[in-house]
């Protein structure tokens with residue numbers, strides 16, 4: 001699984017829009033060292049971009065299955081292919097059908113994790129509560 005360039009750029013933009021860019025590791029090697037530290041239960045700075053990455057990976061495996069983990073597929077592109085323009089019952093009106101556009105699916109997968117990371121940053125006092 002690998003987030004494609006377009007969707008990685010959208011995640012970066014979402015993190016920047018929410019005022020969290022200063023918390024992102026300076027480079028990929030630092031981000032990976034921080035991830036390894038976290039996996040070893042060691043102190044590591046909260047990185048909202050890596051948090052978004054792991055949220056997308058988690059959701060990709062949850063929705064798409066473990067085969068996804070070993071693939072080069074972008075989970076956001078796959079979600080757009082398989083869930084956009086698919087009718088589903090409206091939760092408030094089960095007799096009616098709703099459909100998500102590709103843009104809505106893309107927004108769900110990029111803005112959703114960024115909003116969750118912002119909430120974590122606010123709870124940790126890393127960014128102001130109101131921006």
Ligand SMILES: [Zn+2]
Nearest residue numbers: 004007074077
């Ligand atoms: Zn993609």
